[in-house]
Amino acid sequence: MQEPFQNTSPDAIAASPLIVPRPEHGISRANISENALKVLYRLKQENFQAHLVGGGVRDLLLGHEPKDFDVATDATPEQVRQVFRNCRLIGRRFRLAHVHFGREIIEVATFRGTTVASEGDDNDRQMENGRILRDNTYGTIAEDALRRDFTVNALYYNIADFSLIDYADGLEDIKAGRLRLIGDPEQRYREDPVRMLRAVRFACKLGFTIERQTEEPLFNLAHLLADIAPARLFDELIKLFHSGYGLGVFEKLRQYGLFGELFPATEDCLAREDQGFPLTFVSRGLANTDKRLHEDKSVTPAFLFGVLLWEPVRQRFEEYLAGGEAANEAMFLAASEICTQQQSLVAIPKRFSLPMREIWSMQPRLEQRDGKRPQRLVTHPRFRAAYDFLVLRAEAGEADPELAAWWTRFQEASGAERATMTEGSAKRRRRRPRRRKSGDATPGADATGVVKGGG
Structure with missing residues (x-):
């Protein structure tokens, strides 16, 4: 032996x-x-x-x-x-x-x-x-x-x-409990760089330790993934993140510098703190996906990639808002920009990228709770996924927990209770202009926030 x-x-x-x-x-x-x-x-x-x-x-x-x-x-x-x-x-x-x-x-x-x-x-x-x-x-x-x-x-x-x-x-x-490559590790990774992703996947799936000589090249060869066809990388990422141990995979990919090669915009966001706090949305989203898989519940790549790309989309969205764009247009521009960048790295098929963008576009719309808008939103085919997305954002401290709680109550409420909830929201919104002096009102002043601009 x-x-x-x-x-x-x-x-x-x-x-x-x-x-x-x-x-x-x-x-x-x-x-x-x-x-x-x-x-x-x-x-x-x-x-x-x-x-x-x-x-x-x-x-x-x-x-x-x-x-x-x-x-x-x-x-x-x-x-x-x-x-x-x-x-x-x-x-x-x-x-x-x-x-x-x-x-x-x-x-x-x-x-x-x-x-x-x-x-x-x-x-x-x-x-x-x-x-x-x-x-x-x-x-x-x-x-x-x-x-x-x-x-x-x-x-x-x-x-x-x-x-x-x-x-x-x-x-x-x-x-x-040891994961070991056959042959010279660096040569084997260069033959097929996807083996680096497989090393991470097997280590997390089996609970094995990556043998030292097999592990060492992982820290230096992430750039080789740029030579792999984006469509093949999509398939490999589904295997990585839809097998019930996605959070561990995410942490190991970041440890070896592989995640940044696959999702550079997201890695750039995660490397910075937001108002002094680390960003936890991706970790929470992957943990949620793992939980659903362990409970034999359905998962979709649209939600997965929505989670993985949300941080750069959110930051670009806020920048467009600050530049005067309405919420709908700001989200469209942010999503288009990030998706275009990402597609050259990991090719997300349209059957997943389109619903992913719908989940994102519904986030500002979920802040509009007056009139018939909530009732229309709950009938949207992406509502449940968008709602789950909102809940994760609230848990990560990135969205208002009260907003997520309101939508939870709204789904469970009777027709009469829903009418009361939306009327209350409308009254609160209508009182705002009356507190302004007439000379202070400016065209579009009530449409500068995410809530008003998302319709």
Whole structure:
């Protein structure tokens, strides 16, 4: 066995693996997806090697319920497609086979090789400036283990004899609660900078400590994320923040300087105090999302990214207000500016960015409580999300707690009670102009605040 805290080398991977027979490990077929077993058995029947691999094996060993099951085989993607009629081939950078069983997809990957082919080859592994551009060279299971990122993800469950195969001391790292990259950490991060985000995700998800040599490059390589496609970063961030441990992820991303590379405008706001107090809205919003996930309640990327980007939007909104813009226009301008900046870093699809902006635009409108406006607002399709957003703002000390409490009471009130509540708000608003002297009134003087300008 390798000594602790030493990164696995290619020579170590090539050596004979540790094989753990069925009686000596805790993985049972009863805990493996029926459809994954169908794929494994069918590949074996066709005389291909078939192994459960990666996070599914890791989670089974930890006593967790895997979210998905991945299969590794010596069959090429085209051969997998010949075996399964319900199979689709995807990807150019990494050619994969997806075997569909209704809503469940079993991902089947061919063992990756380690050869770097010459430029211009179609079916190869190509690199540029240390980054993997394409990895479609196929090899042996030992080579495939070398291509895995972390040792705890390089464990194979062999359907032929139900044994566990460990090429990289992943079992030892699981016992130690340690997250360790295979190979030279800086090189592996440069090959694919998203591995830095995966390191944070696995550390938070599993409660593991990031091994020292694996951790050290994280403090210096955040800039590499700028080379990753914004759409891919969106997908990775959903995995990070919608898995029930978003607050811990947020804190670790900031610790390593990764959050600032992904959300520079938000990081700039968080680096400053507001009236002598640290900004806590993002932390509270992520904690709220984690709580909802643990309670099996629905969450949406629109709300998540609304939370992550609110601080820069709010500050620009207030600057536009101070410059004389009405609240509606100020919010539109602030949201447009921040979203345009962010889109070049993390591409938020319109199906999420549009409702996110609606949640923001409703914040000043929620301050208008007179007449029929409250009744119209509660019927808005984004009202509930906007209300939850307001409550979080109030808890963070950024919005008036009385305003949030009023909307809570309004939702629970009867029709007659709602009429009384809105009439009271209207009377309070109508008294304001009568306290002014006629000579002091100026055009638009009653529309300078957020409340009046939000309609």
